[in-house]
Amino acid sequence: xxxxxxxxxxxxxxxxxxxxxxxxxxxxxxxxxxxxxxxxxxxxxxxxxxxxxxxxxxxxxxxxxxxxxxxxxxxxxxxxxxxxxxxxxxxxxxxxxxxxxxxxxxxxxxxxxxxxxxxxxxxxxxxxxxxxxxxxxxxxxxxxxxxxxxxxxxxxxxxxxxxxxxxxxxxxxxxxxxxxxxxxxxxxxxxxxxxxxxxxxxxxxxxxxxxxxxxxxxxxxxxxxxxxxxxxxxxxxxxxxxxxxxxxxxxxxxxxxxxxxxxxxxxxxxxxxxxxxxxxxxxxxxxxxxxxxxxxxxxxxxxxxxxxxxxxxxxxxxxxx
Amino acid sequence: xxxxxxxxxxxxxxxxxxxxxxxxxxxxxxxxxxxxxxxxxxxxxxxxxxxxxxxxxxxxxxxxxxxxxxxxxxxxxxxxxxxxxxxxxxxxxxxxxxxxxxxxxxxxxxxxxxxxxxxxxxxxxxxxxxxxxxxxxxxxxxx
Numbered sequence: 001x002x003x004x005x006x007x008x009x010x011x012x013x014x015x016x017x018x019x020x021x022x023x024x025x026x027x028x029x030x031x032x033x034x035x036x037x038x039x040x041x042x043x044x045x046x047x048x049x050x051x052x053x054x055x056x057x058x059x060x061x062x063x064x065x066x067x068x069x070x071x072x073x074x075x076x077x078x079x080x081x082x083x084x085x086x087x088x089x090x091x092x093x094x095x096x097x098x099x100x101x102x103x104x105x106x107x108x109x110x111x112x113x114x115x116x117x118x119x120x121x122x123x124x125x126x127x128x129x130x131x132x133x134x135x136x137x138x139x140x141x142x143x144x145x146x147x148x149x150x151x152x153x154x155x156x157x158x159x160x161x162x163x164x165x166x167x168x169x170x171x172x173x174x175x176x177x178x179x180x181x182x183x184x185x186x187x188x189x190x191x192x193x194x195x196x197x198x199x200x201x202x203x204x205x206x207x208x209x210x211x212x213x214x215x216x217x218x219x220x221x222x223x224x225x226x227x228x229x230x231x232x233x234x235x236x237x238x239x240x241x242x243x244x245x246x247x248x249x250x251x252x253x254x255x256x257x258x259x260x261x262x263x264x265x266x267x268x269x270x271x272x273x274x275x276x277x278x279x280x281x282x283x284x285x286x287x288x289x290x291x292x293x294x295x296x297x298x299x300x301x302x303x304x305x306x307x308x309x310x311x312x313x314x315x316x317x318x319x320x321x
Numbered sequence: 322x323x324x325x326x327x328x329x330x331x332x333x334x335x336x337x338x339x340x341x342x343x344x345x346x347x348x349x350x351x352x353x354x355x356x357x358x359x360x361x362x363x364x365x366x367x368x369x370x371x372x373x374x375x376x377x378x379x380x381x382x383x384x385x386x387x388x389x390x391x392x393x394x395x396x397x398x399x400x401x402x403x404x405x406x407x408x409x410x411x412x413x414x415x416x417x418x419x420x421x422x423x424x425x426x427x428x429x430x431x432x433x434x435x436x437x438x439x440x441x442x443x444x445x446x447x448x449x450x451x452x453x454x455x456x457x458x459x460x461x462x463x464x
Contacts, residue, residue, distance in 0.1 A: 103418065114415075114443070118335070118443060119335075143439075143440075147438055150438035
């Protein structure tokens with residue numbers, strides 16, 4: 001290999017300087033060196049130097065390696081890293097914007113609904129006596145529509161919150177959480193005849209806020225879709241599958257047609273009409289997102305009229321590291 | 322404003338009308354002073370610079386999302402000022418965001434309520450707030 005013309009004269013002095021105080025120098029140490037090919041073109045090289053002292057003289061063992069590919073790879077890694085950094089900054093900006101957006105949705109979309117519901121109610125009260133049954137029905141429809149939209153906004157906000165939540169995994173007692181959620185549901189519907197069977201001490205690896213969203217939605221659904229049963233039975237249990245915890249929530253409600261099972265977890269997708277069972281179609285989509293954030297998954301089994309079972313598979317406890 | 326007054330800090334005219342209606346529905350007879358942004362709220366409580374200080378209300382109903390100075394800024398200033406440090410402040414907002422709730426309590430809110438969309442619930446909230454903070458609760462300083 002030849003020395004590039006522009007350093008050839010300096011190289012003599014460098015070589016002599018090195019020989020006077022020769023130290024081993026490993027391959028690729030700090031210096032950006034070039035060599036010259038026979039045709040005059042240059043190539044990046046890495047050079048290692050090892051002085052060897054013999055009885056006759058000090059020999060310098062010199063290995064030269066073509067670094068073309070290595071330099072190219074380094075450049076590419078740098079480019080990729082810069083690209084990633086840029087994307088990251090952009091994503092962060094989009095995320096902040098989304099956060100501001102859902103905040104504004106929460107405030108600004110709800111205020112007009114309060115006005116629609118409130119003034120309808122005030123008018124309805126002050127016109128009481130002079131309203132026909134049909135007029136009253138219309139007022140009730142206005143109010144019901146406003147309240148449904150408010151529920152829809154709440155559910156959308158929950159979905160958005162779940163999506164952007166920071167996940168902090170910990171071993172949690174799902175039985176205790178399910179019991180608290182179910183007790184609240186029972187309190188709100190004291191006229192219902194619901195038997196709850198919650199297996200004790202089910203431990204799962206989850207984030208407390210996200211698990212709360214999942215259990216509220218699942219048990220809320222179980223209550224809702226058993227509302228036509230005289231005696232509702234809701235079970236929460238647990239089994240182990242390949243070391244992973246699978247929790248099931250089973251009810252004896254109206255169930256659903258397995259042909260539509262894949263649509264169940266899609267936002268806004270409903271399998272029942274609003275007059276049968278009210279809802280926004282966002283609950284199960286939220287749970288699906290929760291489970292994927294927790295590193296688990298959800299699926300369901302049912303047949304019409306036979307109740308439904310939802311299975312939640314959680315990451316293995318101990319997998320948080 | 323006197324020591325029986327309720328100071329309502331709310332920028333949405335519909336919410337103001339609904340709140341006044343809900344309070345009167347519940348026979349809460351305390352005079353209500355309405356201001357529509359955070360700056361007005363502070364001026365009403367402290368007067369413009371150099372002016373004598375005004376009376377302190379029995380209760381402040383404070384929205385968070387307000388023009389000029391937002392609810393949190395108003396609350397922090399109230400808590401920094403000896404005259405208003407102990408006035409009961411109930412946050413009344415549309416937001417249920419966990420960060421809003423945390424910030425409000427950290428800034429010294431006494432209570433945090435969400436304005437319900439269902440007007441029956443709205444009236445109920447007004448009734449509960451009135452009966453608790455104006456009748457049941459014993460304030461730090463006698464009115």
